[in-house]
Amino acid sequence: xxxxxxxxxxxxxxxxxxxxxxxxxxxxxxxxxxxxxxxxxxxxxxxxxxxxxxxxxxxxxxxxxxxxxxxxxxxxxxxxxxxxxxxxxxxxxxxxxxxxxxxxxxxxxxxxxxxxxxxxxxxxxxxxxxxxxxxxxxxxxxxxxxxxxxxxxxxxxxxxxxx
Amino acid sequence: xxxxxxxxxxxxxxxxxxxxxxxxxxxxxxxxxxxxxxxxxxxxxxxxxxxxxxxxxxxxxxxxxxxxxxxxxxxxxxxxxxxxxxxxxxxxxxxxxxxxxxxxxxxxxxxxxxxxxxxxxxxxxxxxxxxxxxxxxxxxxxxxxxxxxxxxxxxxxxxxxxx
DNA sequence: TCTATTTAGTGCGATTTCGTACTAATGCAA
DNA sequence: TTGCATTAGTACGAAATCGCACTAAATAGA
Numbered sequence: 234x235x236x237x238x239x240x241x242x243x244x245x246x247x248x249x250x251x252x253x254x255x256x257x258x259x260x261x262x263x264x265x266x267x268x269x270x271x272x273x274x275x276x277x278x279x280x281x282x283x284x285x286x287x288x289x290x291x292x293x294x295x296x297x298x299x300x301x302x303x304x305x306x307x308x309x310x311x312x313x314x315x316x317x318x319x320x321x322x323x324x325x326x327x328x329x330x331x332x333x334x335x336x337x338x339x340x341x342x343x344x345x346x347x348x349x350x351x352x353x354x355x356x357x358x359x360x361x362x363x364x365x366x367x368x369x370x371x372x373x374x375x376x377x378x379x380x381x382x383x384x385x386x387x388x389x390x391x392x393x394x395x396x
Numbered sequence: 397x398x399x400x401x402x403x404x405x406x407x408x409x410x411x412x413x414x415x416x417x418x419x420x421x422x423x424x425x426x427x428x429x430x431x432x433x434x435x436x437x438x439x440x441x442x443x444x445x446x447x448x449x450x451x452x453x454x455x456x457x458x459x460x461x462x463x464x465x466x467x468x469x470x471x472x473x474x475x476x477x478x479x480x481x482x483x484x485x486x487x488x489x490x491x492x493x494x495x496x497x498x499x500x501x502x503x504x505x506x507x508x509x510x511x512x513x514x515x516x517x518x519x520x521x522x523x524x525x526x527x528x529x530x531x532x533x534x535x536x537x538x539x540x541x542x543x544x545x546x547x548x549x550x551x552x553x554x555x556x557x558x559x
Numbered sequence: 560t561c562t563a564t565t566t567a568g569t570g571c572g573a574t575t576t577c578g579t580a581c582t583a584a585t586g587c588a589a
Numbered sequence: 590t591t592g593c594a595t596t597a598g599t600a601c602g603a604a605a606t607c608g609c610a611c612t613a614a615a616t617a618g619a
Contacts, residue, residue: 239506239513243440245525246419248532250437253416254459255539256409269575274413277406289597296417298577303599305575325584325597343402350402357538362408365528369411375520376418432605452567461607466569468605488567488614 263345265338267312271295271305276314276331276339285328287320296377314338426508428501430475434458434468439477439494439502448491450483459540477501 257270264273278291286294292302306329309315314335320326331339420433427436441454455465469492472478477498483489494502 239509241522241525241529242513242516245529245532246415246423247437248529248536249412249419250416251459252409252532252536252539253413255536255543256412258459258543259539260409267574271575274410287597296414296421299598300578300600301576304577308574320597323585323597325582327598346402350405352542353405353538356542357535359404361531361534362404365531366404366408366411368524368528369408369415371524372520373411373415373418375516376415376422379515379519380418380421430604434605450567462568463570463608464606467607471604483567486567486615490568 259349260346263349264342268338268342271297271301272309272314273339273342275302275305275309275329276335279315279329279331280336280339285330287323287326287328288317289326291329309335422512423509426512427505431501431505434460434464435472435477436502436505438465438468438472438492439498442478442492442494443499443502448493450486450489450491451480452489454492472498 260270260273261268264270274295275291278294279286282294283290288302288306289299291306292299295302297305306315306317310317312334313332316330316332317327318330320328423433423436424431427433437458438454441457442449445457446453451465451469452462454469455462458465460468469478469480473480475497476495479493479495480490481493483491
């Protein structure tokens with residue numbers, strides 16, 4: 234078909250946008266006061282991907298401008314949830330390490346979310362999520378690869394990793 | 397299974413979060429300077445759902461706090477893309493009407509996006525998007541319905557419509 | 560009716576996001 | 590080695606998001 238009807242694309246991206254807002258609100262309702270989703274995501278990245286990551290690695294992973302990651306990490310450091318130290322391999326750079334408090338905070342947040350996950354697992358056919366996950370991953374990779382067609386401003390070029 | 401492994405949920409919501417960021421960046425690259433995705437979404441809602449909608453209807457549709465919608469609409473009004481008038485049926489309320497400029501802006505933005513949609517349609521199996529759309533819709537509705545378990549702050553309770 | 564509760568919208572301040580511009584360090588190539 | 594382009598991070602300001610508190614209008618209930 235030569236048709237270029239944007240309805241499908243608008244529909245998919247619209248649903249994704251609303252799900253993102255709703256799921257973020259759910260996450261944040263379970264986080265301690267003052268901690269929001271990006272903070273949790275950063276802590277989680279250090280555990281799941283690599284403790285001691287550089288700020289740029291994390292900015293790439295989350296597809297946010299590096300200034301945004303600087304701000305997020307400074308908040309975490311202020312709360313002593315991470316420790317930002319010089320990168321011994323590159324004196325321009327830093328390394329971000331979890332503190333014990335940061336690790337405990339992340340573990341507790343996940344524990345506090347389990348009731349929500351239980352509700353979701355009980356009320357929504359989990360197999361359907363299993364089915365769409367590879368499509369979402371491929372779509373994310375596709376968008377990520379084709380993003381570079383437009384010259385990025387401050388947003389870092391990514392390697393496609395995620396946290 | 398009694399297992400409550402959050403990996404699947406984290407995976408799905410993580411991909412959705414990144415796709416939201418990437419698609420938003422793509423959208424905004426095609427919008428006129430100073431206009432961002434929420435502005436376009438508001439204009440689009442007026443066309444696709446109901447011109448003359450109230451700000452609260454729109455806040456509900458997009459799942460954002462009403463103060464956020466007030467701000468968004470004030471920007472659109474400042475650029476004379478919408479006209480905000482009193483609601484004849486409710487003197488607390490307002491009605492938001494598209495101007496000719498607003499309609500033209502939205503049409504042009506969609507036209508400017510068609511190359512991106514073409515790239516997506518050519519490089520990604522559209523059938524896979526067709527397959528996941530109903531799952532995304534059901535997931536959005538599920539999250540929307542179960543959101544009310546926690547007492548919302550300023551975020552309006554929704555009727556599930558989207559724009 | 561009359562009173563209490565709910566609802567729509569705004570004012571305001573705190574925080575987040577992000578673009579631009581800058582410094583410092585690295586890497587590459589002549 | 591030297592010089593230039595690239596990269597990591599930060600400073601700064603503009604805009605967006607959002608929670609809280611408030612006013613005014615509508616609605617529900619006694």
